[in-house]
Amino acid sequence: MPASAGDGTALIFSVNNQPQQVLKRSANDGGVTSDVTSTTTLADYLRLHQQLPGTKTMCREGMCGACVVTVTSQNPATGQMESRAVNSCMVPIKACQDWQIETVEGIGNRRDGYHPVQARLAHMNGTQCGYCSPGMVMSMYSLLKSNGKVSPEEVEQAMDGNLCRCTGYRPILDAFKTFDKDADDKTKRLVADIEETAGCHGRSGGSCQPTVACAGCPRAAALTSAKDDWRLPTTLQQALSDLSNMTVGDKSVRLVAGNTSMHASGVLDKYDAPSDGYISLLKIPELRAIKRPANGSNCRIIHDAPRAVFGAAVTLSELIEELKLLSKTAGYRHCAEMVKHLQLVANTPVRNAGTWAGNLMIKRSERDERSNPRPVTTQAGCWGSRPRLHDFDLRMNSTSTSRRHLP
Ligand SMILES: Cc1cc2nc3c(=O)[nH]c(=O)nc-3n(C[C@H](O)[C@H](O)[C@H](O)COP(=O)(O)OP(=O)(O)OC[C@H]3O[C@@H](n4cnc5c(N)ncnc54)[C@H](O)[C@@H]3O)c2cc1C
Ligand code: FES
Ligand code: FES
Structure with missing residues (x-):
């Protein structure tokens, strides 16, 4: 029986409808496959471990789109299955729990149409x-x-x-x-x-032979690291407890949302040393939730007034789509301008993975980085001095503080 997120053994996901398992913790500890660590990218996993070289890599930092694959996963806040394009060069393989990944080989090929x-x-x-x-x-x-x-x-x-x-x-x-x-x-x-x-048969299941690991491949070996503790909490409480358990001594722990910050300080940073541990925020419903004003009174996060609330792991694409809807509502028309500004961020696959909170955290540590979300969230009263963000409120002229910080 496949292991599930959080039980410390294997990650389960699929590539072109083929089930995959990789060890959740360190390599070579008696598990399913080796050479796959927290710093292994999805692109490398596909190309080197699964021998699916249709997915290309070039810039390896979200600029060129050669590595785009389709990801379908459940949004923990809504329960809905959602599909999106992502740059596989920026996705740590261990973030892929329960994802359905499709590559160019899987959607069609010469053999199957x-x-x-x-x-x-x-x-x-x-x-x-x-x-x-x-x-x-x-x-x-x-x-x-x-x-x-x-x-x-x-x-x-x-x-x-x-x-x-x-x-x-x-x-x-x-x-x-x-x-x-x-x-x-x-x-x-x-x-x-x-x-x-x-003659197309749609999804064919892939044209390449799936293999367990790319034995002897120097690239795969280079990706192996002893420092490798990847957590995928499914509640905020669990995330906080992971955070306090993992930050003992001088251990470094990194929160990971979309991991698009590799040029700055992401998990897969080309220039930075790996952290001792990582906590992925993608499975935490509170952080993925979008609360519309009409539902504000039922909101579990902020109780004092109806309002729009965006969890910290809401992606820029999700934020933009919601702002477009909100801009049609009285009191939220200014959101149309916010949309224009947020659409200037990077490109679609980066916005599909990158979160508004991750953007602000980069801006906070790298003052020279451009941040389009910063003026938007400043207007909404979100830009704060503390490092950990939870959610923000979008009402104009809001006098209450809407900042929420992980303690
Ligand atoms: C090719 C490219 C072009 C870009 N162009 C632009 C641009 O034009 N304008 C612009 O504004 N931005 C731009 N960006 C930046 C992009 O918006 C950010 O990389 C993205 O929003 C970061 O979000 P993330 O979820 O991927 O963060 P991650 O990479 O997962 O995390 C970034 C940092 O924030 C921390 N963090 C993440 N979530 C939280 C949280 N909830 N609480 C506390 N800490 C947290 C992480 O620990 C990490 O230190 C670009 C990025 C790329 C790759
Ligand atoms: S290799 Fe260029 S975006 Fe991934
Ligand atoms: S880069 Fe050659 S076809 Fe696009």
Whole structure:
């Protein structure tokens, strides 16, 4: 029986519908597989351990989108399954508990038939050297999976984290805009010509042979670290208790949300020493919760007035979507301006993983870092002097303090 989060043995997730298990704690302690530590990225796990090289890596810091995969996971605050594009180069493998991960091999291939996204990109000359193509395909596939029907504007926005150095963006975007829900007849005829689409079986389960570990691979060996304690608490109480248990002596512990800060101080930082332990915040319902004003009186976190509340592990994408809705409500119209400002942050896959609180924490420790969320949250009364953030309130002219700090 697979182990579950928090029991200290193995992590369970799936890649292209194939169940995966990796040790939750240190390597080589009699568990399922070795060479996988807290600093192993999902991208390296796919490429080196699972021999799925369709997922590419280039910048390894969230800039190019070559490594995008689709992740479907349950939001602990809502119970809903949600799909999104993520940069696998920035995801610590041990954050993947219960995730369903899809790669470019899994959605379609030559043997089983291509997915329409793959077929249209090829058919409409959207790929030359092909290095960026898997990431492009997975960004588009993620958009379709999360939204169903898409508009041309949504396609353009979803591709904002994918760089192409040789084809040019016009044929790529033309290919993907054929998925527009209101595509004209000419586009529909064009699409009907694509013979591979008819043979597509959708998700095939992958074209590569899954293997347990990449034995002898120097890269995988280099990723192994004795310092390796990764916790995935499912309640705030558990997180606080992990925090106090782990910070004994001079041990270093890092809270991890989206881990997109690797250029600053993330788990997978290229320049920094690994920490002794990590606490992932992704499974804590209170920190993932968004409370709408109408539900404010039922809010477990802030009791004094109805208001919008955003948990500290709410991603920037989730924040933006909620602000768009709120901006249509009296008293919250200013949120439309906040949306514009937050959309300037990075790109879609980074915003899908990165949290507003993580952004503020980077800004706090790296004063020179740009922070678009900072003016937004300052306006909402969130920017504080203490390091640990919990949630913030968005009402205009709020006089009450809405800061909540982990003790
Ligand atoms: C390619 C790229 C481009 C970017 N461009 C921009 C930009 O244009 N504008 C901009 O403003 N930002 C930009 N960013 C920064 C981005 O917004 C942040 O990396 C992201 O929001 C951090 O959130 P995270 O959840 O990934 O944090 P993590 O990487 O998980 O954590 C960051 C830090 O915050 C701490 N932390 C996280 N959550 C909490 C919590 N709840 N309580 C206490 N401490 C916590 C962690 O311990 C860590 O020290 C960019 C990032 C990338 C990778
Ligand atoms: S390798 Fe460039 S974003 Fe991941
Ligand atoms: S096709 Fe070569 S980088 Fe995009």
